[in-house]
Amino acid sequence: MTLRVKLFGPQARLAGRREIAVELPGPAPTCAELRDALARAAERLAPSLAASRFAVNQHYVRDDHPLREQDEIALIGMISGG
Amino acid sequence: MTLRVKLFGPQARLAGRREIAVELPGPAPTCAELRDALARAAERLAPSLAASRFAVNQHYVRDDHPLREQDEIALIGMISGG
Amino acid sequence: MDKTPSIEVRLVSGPVRAARGEDVPGVGAVVRFEGVVRPVEDGRPIEALEYEAYEPMTGRELTALAHRIADRHRLLAMRVVHSTGRVPAGAASFLLVVAAEHRGPAIRAIEEFIDRLKRDIPLWKVPVWAEGESPGADHVAHQPDHAGFA
C-alpha cells in the first residue's frame, strides 16, 4: 500500500518536500516499518528518524501501531518550540 | 554606655517602639553582649533575637563587632521582603 | 485550591511581542516575577501589607545583590522594584525582571534572587488586618497600631 507522510520544519527542508509517499507491503504495516522505509526513501531524513515520533490522525502513536492507507500520518521530529 | 537600637517591622510592633535604649558596661561592648541586653530589656523580642543580625552604621556586622556610643545600630530580624 | 484554574492557550501568526529597540541584543529569555500580596496572612484576612525599608542600607544591599546574581548567571539585564509602605491585597509589592541568553540561567537567577532577598535584605512587612478582624494576642497584643509608627 501507499502511505503519505507529512513532513514539517527542518525535516521538510532536509527532504525538500512537505509530504513523502512510501510503498509498504502487507495489509497493516506498523510505524516501525514505516520508519525503516522512510530512511530508505529519504536518506537525509535517516539521522533524525530514531528520535522522531509518528502521529496518526493527529494523535501520537507507538511504534507497533498498525497503519491504513487512508490514515493521516505525520512525522514529528526535530521539534523545538519556545 | 547607652546604645540606641533601631527596630523595624514585626520587631518594632513586638517592642511597641521604633528605637530602644540599652545600657551596657565597658568601653567597647560587642554585638553579642548587646543581643543579651536586648533580650532582658524587651522580653517580647527575645524569641526572634537568635535569628537576627545587627547593622552598624548601615552595614551588617558580626557578633564580635565592638560598639561605640555614637554608632547607628539597627536590629535586622524577622525580615521578609518580596 | 480545588477551583478549576483559568487556562488560555493560543497560537498566533507572527510575533507574540514585537522587537523593542531598547533591548539588550542577544536576549533569548525574559523572565518576570511579580510578588502579589495575598488576601490572607496566618489564616486571617488582611486588607494590606505595610512594607518597611531601612534606607539607604536596603537599596544598597538590593543593588549589591542584583550585581552578584547578574554576574553569577551572566544576565544581560535585571530590574528590581520593591514597595515600601502600604500595598493592598491583590496588588504587587515586588517585581523582578531578568533577561538572559538562555532560559536556565534566567530562571535560576529569579529563584536565587528571591531566596537571598528573603534572607539578607532589610525589608519587613506587617499585616493590616481586615476590618472586623481583631488582632490576635500572639501578633500585636497591646502594641500600638502600625499607623502609630508612621
Place this chain on the structure above:
Amino acid sequence: MDKTPSIEVRLVSGPVRAARGEDVPGVGAVVRFEGVVRPVEDGRPIEALEYEAYEPMTGRELTALAHRIADRHRLLAMRVVHSTGRVPAGAASFLLVVAAEHRGPAIRAIEEFIDRLKRDIPLWKVPVWAEGESPGADHVAHQPDHAGFA
C-alpha cells in the same frame, strides 16, 4: 557575554502594580516567561525564525499540557501563546504566564512546561539566514528555500 549587564534597582512607595479586578483571588506569585528569537543560530546571524505548527494537533497537545501542569502545581491561572510563521530576531515567539499562591510551584511550572514543550509539542522552527549569509551545506544545501513551502 563580557558586557556589563544593565541593572536597575528601585524602592517605590506603594504598590509596584495595582490590584486587577480580573485576577483570580489568592494569587501570591505571577511568573511570566518570554522566549525571544536570538539573532544568531548555530553561530550564524539570522533575520528571523519561521515557526510551523501542525494544527489542530499542536493546539490540542498544548492545551492538554497546560492542564496537566496546572493541575500538578495547583496553579490558579495559566496563559500560553506561541507564534507560527515568521518571527524576527529580537521579537518574542513564546509567552507563558502562570499564577499561583506561592512562588515555588509557579517557577517549577514554568520550567516543566518549557521542558515538555520542547520534547512533546509539534512545533518547529527554521532559521531565515541574514542577508549575505549563504546557507551552510550542513543545513539546507540543495533544498528549496523555506519560502518555497509557503
